[in-house]
Amino acid sequence: MRRTAIVFSLAACWVLSTCKEQTPTSGEKRPALKAANEKITICLLPKKKGLPYFSSCADGALQAAKQLGNVQLIYDGPTDGSPEKAASMIDKWTLKGVDVIAVSPNDPNVLAPAMKKAREKGVHVITWDADGVPEAREFFVNQATAREIGYALVDTMAKDLGGAEPDGEVAIITATLTAANQNEWMKYMKERLPTYPKLKLVAVKPSNEDQKLAFQVAQDLMKAYPNLRGIFAISSVAFPGAAEAVKQAGRKGSVLVTGLSTPNDMREYVKDGTVVSVVLWNTLDLGYLTVHAAEALTRNKLKPGAASVEAGKLGTKKIVGDNILLGNILVFTKDNIDQYQF
Amino acid sequence: MDKGRDWIAEFRYWHESILAALLIALLVAARLADPPFFSIVVQTELSTHVWELALLALPMTMIIITSGIDLSVGAMMALCAVILGLSYEAGISPWVGAWLALLTGVAAGAINGVFVAWVRVHPLIVTLATLAAYRGIAEGISLARPISGFPESFAVVGRGNILGMPIPGAIFAVAVLLAAVALARTPFGRSLYAIGNNEAASRFSGIPVTRIKMWIYTISGAAAALAAILFVARRNTAKADIGIGMELDVITAVVLGGTSIFGGRGRILGTVLGVLLIHETREFVSWKWDKDELNLIVIGALLIVSVLLNSFFSQREAE
Numbered sequence: 013m014r015r016t017a018i019v020f021s022l023a024a025c026w027v028l029s030t031c032k033e034q035t036p037t038s039g040e041k042r043p044a045l046k047a048a049n050e051k052i053t054i055c056l057l058p059k060k061k062g063l064p065y066f067s068s069c070a071d072g073a074l075q076a077a078k079q080l081g082n083v084q085l086i087y088d089g090p091t092d093g094s095p096e097k098a099a100s101m102i103d104k105w106t107l108k109g110v111d112v113i114a115v116s117p118n119d120p121n122v123l124a125p126a127m128k129k130a131r132e133k134g135v136h137v138i139t140w141d142a143d144g145v146p147e148a149r150e151f152f153v154n155q156a157t158a159r160e161i162g163y164a165l166v167d168t169m170a171k172d173l174g175g176a177e178p179d180g181e182v183a184i185i186t187a188t189l190t191a192a193n194q195n196e197w198m199k200y201m202k203e204r205l206p207t208y209p210k211l212k213l214v215a216v217k218p219s220n221e222d223q224k225l226a227f228q229v230a231q232d233l234m235k236a237y238p239n240l241r242g243i244f245a246i247s248s249v250a251f252p253g254a255a256e257a258v259k260q261a262g263r264k265g266s267v268l269v270t271g272l273s274t275p276n277d278m279r280e281y282v283k284d285g286t287v288v289s290v291v292l293w294n295t296l297d298l299g300y301l302t303v304h305a306a307e308a309l310t311r312n313k314l315k316p317g318a319a320s321v322e323a324g325k326l327g328t329k330k331i332v333g334d335n336i337l338l339g340n341i342l343v344f345t346k347d348n349i350d351q352y353q354f
Numbered sequence: 355m356d357k358g359r360d361w362i363a364e365f366r367y368w369h370e371s372i373l374a375a376l377l378i379a380l381l382v383a384a385r386l387a388d389p390p391f392f393s394i395v396v397q398t399e400l401s402t403h404v405w406e407l408a409l410l411a412l413p414m415t416m417i418i419i420t421s422g423i424d425l426s427v428g429a430m431m432a433l434c435a436v437i438l439g440l441s442y443e444a445g446i447s448p449w450v451g452a453w454l455a456l457l458t459g460v461a462a463g464a465i466n467g468v469f470v471a472w473v474r475v476h477p478l479i480v481t482l483a484t485l486a487a488y489r490g491i492a493e494g495i496s497l498a499r500p501i502s503g504f505p506e507s508f509a510v511v512g513r514g515n516i517l518g519m520p521i522p523g524a525i526f527a528v529a530v531l532l533a534a535v536a537l538a539r540t541p542f543g544r545s546l547y548a549i550g551n552n553e554a555a556s557r558f559s560g561i562p563v564t565r566i567k568m569w570i571y572t573i574s575g576a577a578a579a580l581a582a583i584l585f586v587a588r589r590n591t592a593k594a595d596i597g598i599g600m601e602l603d604v605i606t607a608v609v610l611g612g613t614s615i616f617g618g619r620g621r622i623l624g625t626v627l628g629v630l631l632i633h634e635t636r637e638f639v640s641w642k643w644d645k646d647e648l649n650l651i652v653i654g655a656l657l658i659v660s661v662l663l664n665s666f667f668s669q670r671e672a673e
Binding site: 099 | 396400402500502509513588589590591593637640645647650
């Protein structure tokens with residue numbers, strides 16, 4: 013009986029699979045160019061599905077797809093943020109023969125083989141939100157360069173401290189001392205600081221992506237530097253931790269916290285005045301620009317080496333190297349934070 | 355069994371037959387709904403997602419037959435992958451690294467075995483503890499960083515073909531044969547059922563229970579190492595967070611395959627069908643709807659179906 017069962021199921025599989033061989037993709041090919049009226053499919057892969065940050069990116073992407081017409085947008089990603097699952101999804105879309113896969117890689121090295129294979133099979137691959145291995149993608153939709161973020165952080169702090177010549181001691185709470193993004197931002201923060209000669213950077217402390225540790229570090233900083241006027245908390249985990257420390261110490265108004273995070277994480281601190289400004293980029297626009305760039309690639313409006321790309325309501329966006337720059341830092345304050353729900 | 359009973363009552367493969375019918379129904383439905391899903395190219399490509407799960411399900415079947423469990427398979431996989439990665443980083447050839455990973459897996463499995471078989475702690479507790487410990491060690495020694503850049507010649511293990519078959523698939527086929535023969539045709543296999551049915555009686559009747567348990571947990575570790583090697587070769591990355599939640603998928607496949615969670619009953623054929631059914635359902639749902647959250651619902655639903663099937667058949671057997 014067992015043998016019969018095995019033979020039967022194997023035979024059934026074989027018959028079914030060979031009766032009409034259909035291969036959506038075969039062999040290596042170059043990406044096909046699509047006429048303006050031909051329908052294209054764009055897959056948008058977030059690091060983790062279900063995070064408000066990525067959901068708001070997807071809202072922007074959907075808006076762009078609707079405006080463009082003839083664009084089918086698939087938004088899917090691992091709900092547990094697992095890179096293996098993300099790679100499997102890229103495999104699947106490659107087999108389906110979609111036109112563009114836009115990836116926010118949660119682990120560039122795990123995704124690289126799948127992304128390269130997609131390109132070999134004639135699918136356009138771009139990255140957005142976070143970059144991947146350069147040879148695995150054609151363009152990177154970069155929400156903000158390290159320079160823009162670094163400068164914006166320092167400028168925001170200076171503006172919020174007020175006065176023609178903002179002065180005082182400031183400190184940085186970073187993610188980890190080896191975090192590539194944060195180190196890049198700090199490089200430009202230090203480049204920008206001399207613009208405000210009376211701002212003095214007294215310390216750089218890691219918080220190891222741990223909110224409790226960020227809370228402690230902020231407390232220690234306030235004790236060690238009684239004249240501290242400002243804290244830059246430059247990770248989405250460190251920011252709420254530092255804000256909570258300042259709030260509990262009753263130093264609201266005398267120590268200013270600023271940094272990068274999402275509106276939802278910081279809303280209560282912005283409302284109660286502990287935090288004046290939250291620096292981020294417009295996530296809706298990031299999704300919107302990604303879809304426009306993807307569409308432009310398939311319609312041959314965007315080619316390697318291009319210097320700019322048209323992006324609907326955002327106008328013309330600059331391209332530096334293979335980075336498509338969104339380039340507008342968004343600062344959330346008491347006045348506008350309720351317009352952003354993520 | 356009296357003669358009045360017809361073959362329906364005597365037929366011992368109802369569970370497997372129902373699974374096979376479900377599988378065929380699913381494939382026919384998929385074939386009609388979305389023909390490209392059914393092409394050999396697509397199926398071969400998608401099959402790469404299942405080999406690690408499939409390999410781990412074989413020793414898990416043996417363990418569950420003895421009414422044991424191994425929750426640490428995913429963690430052992432991560433530990434072996436990290437050992438392979440770190441040794442490669444230290445300049446050791448990935449082929450030698452693969453042997454080191456295999457040794458690590460065997461050692462990790464043997465540690466489970468010692469606590470389950472000799473110290474006689476419940477396997478749920480032992481492997482829950484080692485699940486955390488192995489993952490912790492993997493994260494600690496790798497500092498949670500991914501290691502990549504393995505040579506293309508090594509990637510072949512995970513992505514290459516042999517006789518038109520993916521290499522991991524060929525390895526799995528051999529493993530299935532070995533496991534099926536061991537379970538159905540050897541004293542070792544019969545002892546596993548005996549232990550699952552009544553451990554005390556097995557000890558009194560002279561079955562080397564301790565040694566056999568030691569063996570199966572060690573084999574589970576070795577399978578985890580093999581899965582890790584395949585994973586690292588395919589994805590070109592070794593890191594400490596691979597295989598998180600893998601134990602649940604593996605146990606689901608085994609239980610769906612008809613192995614009783616209380617021990618004493620189960621077959622390799624059922625497990626293979628369980629793995630196939632989970633794999634095909636998951637891939638088809640993902641292919642058709644592009645919604646990752648649906649996947650969890652489907653796995654949950656399959657598990658409920660399997661439990662219902664299982665209790666239905668164990669009741670029949672008891673009658």
